[in-house]
Amino acid sequence: MKEKTNSRRDFVKTASIAAAGFMIVPRHVLGGKGFIAPSDRLIVAGVGAGGKGESDLTGFVSGGKADIGFLCDVDDRRAANSIKRFPKAKYYKDWREMFDKESKNFDAVSVSTPDHNHAIVTLSAMQLKKHVYVQKPLTHDIYEARILTEAAVRYKVVTQMGNQGSSSDGSRKLMEWYNAGIIGDVHTVYCWTDRPVWPQGIPWPSTKADIPKELDWDLWLGTAPQTNYIDKLVPFNWRGWWDYGTGALGDMGCHLVDAPFRVLGLNYPTDVECSVGSVYVDSFKRGYFPESCPPSSHVIMNFNSSKQNNAPVRMHWMDGGIQPERPQELGPDEIFGDGGNGVLFIGTKGKMLCDTYGKNPRLLPLSRNAEVNVPSTIPLVPGQESGHYTQWVDAAIAGYGKMEVSSDFSVAGPLTEALLMGNLAIRGFDIRKANASGNGFTYPGRYKKLLWDGPNMRITNFDEANQFVKRQYRSGWTLGM
Template sequence: MGKNKNSDTRTRRQFLKGLVGTAAFTIVPRHVLGKGFTAPSDQLNIAVIGAGGKGYSDAINAYNGGANRIAAICDVDWHSARALFEQFPKAQRFKDHRVMFDTVRDIDAVTISTPDHTHAVLAMAAIKRGKHVYVQKPMAHNIAEVRALTEAARRNRVVTQMGNQGASGLGVKLMQWWFDAGRIGRVHKVEVWTDRPVWPQGIATPTERVAPIDGLAWDHWIGPAPAVDYHPSYHPFKWRGWWDYGTGALGDMGCHLIDPPFRVLGLDRVLAVESSVVSLYSRDWEPDYYPKSCPAASTTQYTFAATEKNPQPVELIWTDGGMRPFRPALIPADHPLGDNDSRNGAMLWGEKGVMTCGLYGMHPKLYLNSGEVIIADNSKLQSELPENGHQRAWTQACKAGFGSSAHRNLSASFDYAGRLTETVLLGNLGVRSYELRVTDGEHYRNPGRQKLLWDDAAMRVSNFEPANQFVAREYRKGWTL
């Protein structure tokens, strides 16, 4: 296969200089550049909405060792929030975000780390009050919400960031640099895969009555979704596998794994999506049908328009459920694809070779037609940007203000994250349409098993009207954007 390099031979200074000169969405965090930044205020007063799991680390990273203040913590389940309560005993505690906003008047910024179905209503509540917003991926539960949040953030001049932290990593920067230098030429195909779901999917809706967790504000957890009784199949964590609350494997991992090729190629406009979904059988001949549960495995093909950076259409194929693409001839038989264990990754097929990466853009590699192989030093890339760099860049931009260079250089503000999230959620239009059934009483057919043509300006599928029911949702009474 030719020469195998453990890392690019350029110096770190040359690397960063090269990135600044060539990458369309490049940021270099201030903690990498060092001196020269003075915030207009010393501390942000931060409210945390969703304090367990990822919410805990988002809060700690935004707190940044005392550079900012955790003023309020809001969670419907105080048991899951216990660790953060103990860490910040002086922070005011709430279960209802509306009460929190009415009570704590000095909030500057909000982190939102809740189930997908409440991202938009919580983020919009903060934006309308002029609060800066950090929201976990995916940015919202459906495409209409994404558009509304993007426009509201601009209109209210607030600083935003989505929680796909790999977007701020140097692995993605290196991939941008390689592509902009013409290392693999024009790209015609991208393959992206994940081992998710790692939670139950493709299952029947629970019917038994279960007592709620003590102290859980279940009605507020349901939020804008249709009312149901509490069940441990929904909370905690397993909500990801239900369409009313989560967005499936694609919604969970797409913003991480599609981001590197999306950013590197300057992708934007999706022309069409087509999905295929696995069938599961618990009885003879008749496949199981659980329309409220996301499928156990699926694959989706996106067709992207040509871009200035990559002047030809691109086919992007997403696969979840533990399946992955096969190894191109350029990649040796014993080399992993994407991650070191091949469970997650992205692969860009170009005229001159193949570029790959793992989750968060880590483990970037080049396999060129010339026989050259370049494997980046992953440990060095990781050490260059600590995990909290993504949140730290956001808090610094909040201090610098809307429209500042710090704000413009964020890697996942809603102006960028909105288009990425729309792309991810468009795939779910294909997945959900594929499973739609029309019945005559004895037999059924699946009319959505076709390529869906997307009208971006009108925000609708132009050739299969039933798919448009998933572009937006009706909110439960008492909830609104």
């Protein structure tokens, strides 16, 4: 009977492949609704196949339970390595065409596009009942993050954001120390980074460049306003422009703020204020450029106490190489964070410190680490950062609600909202104002503490900021709600 069953299973699988004209078939095709193939394999479609997208796809298959069935990228140059790495995968340039033609042939979608197109691709995939893995930050706008968080529950799909440090052992050790009361209630947190490592604080180039023949510029723009192509924007320097990226806070905040957000059980901030660095142009006159993120910033967000932390929390975010004052408990030759990045928790009974991804957690002074022994109580993720990918694959195979993942949208959504709310203060909202030379800008939002109504997603004391809570998509593009 076993031999006959296996023979029939092989026949059904072979027939399905032949009918589809394709080498890889999703689990639900093999046996109908609810059927789980003995191989327990997940067929993934990758939207964004180059750079981080390529490394994400490689991470999914590393556990031996996922196959890359489809690749999609607007830039053939960026997709080239993945096409070689996954030769059985069918290649598309337009994710909408891939979804229309192939949605019955894959189980899950990886989204690794520039920030401004995360939400529209992800929601479309969830509406097809596909599990989704989305690079950080989850979205470009606060409204988009709220929509995706709610949609994950509505469509009952397994979700994960690509802040792989949330699967690290270090973030769990920080939580165990905190839960054991080692540093008391936390009232202040500092997070800092040496990012940006891409151009920021510069004017939009006035000279357009030729569009590379391999790049579909209109598809790359997607939801963003129509504009001329500029040299070196693709594949990486888009991060410093507000129409596409979310600056250093959006890029690194999901890796650094994740640990305090998780350890302290934080939710929506109550308010935000900031100061930003400027550049010198035109014979050393100070300049701000509304299209571009500033070269550095210091953001202060306040959070109410939570079920996990009995004190209100004041969180400092610093980027562009700005760092907080070194703790007195840290020796003069001891590295603060990992050098360029770090997180410092200050509690009523002590302090603890970690690097990017929550790695290398340590109590201050460092001598305390030899004295404190807290038993491990929180389950670890096998493989840590690399296991972040295979954890999502396993959970998607198991089905919605069957397995926990480190950064599902119920966690990633509010975290992203908090970071993007900080960006409302960084932007400052330029008001064009004529000066002696006939042009100029003022930034009234930078001189206020912006009060935030989290449940209703609104700044209550400076309405100009709310235009960026939910941006206007380019004509022809809609979130599809």
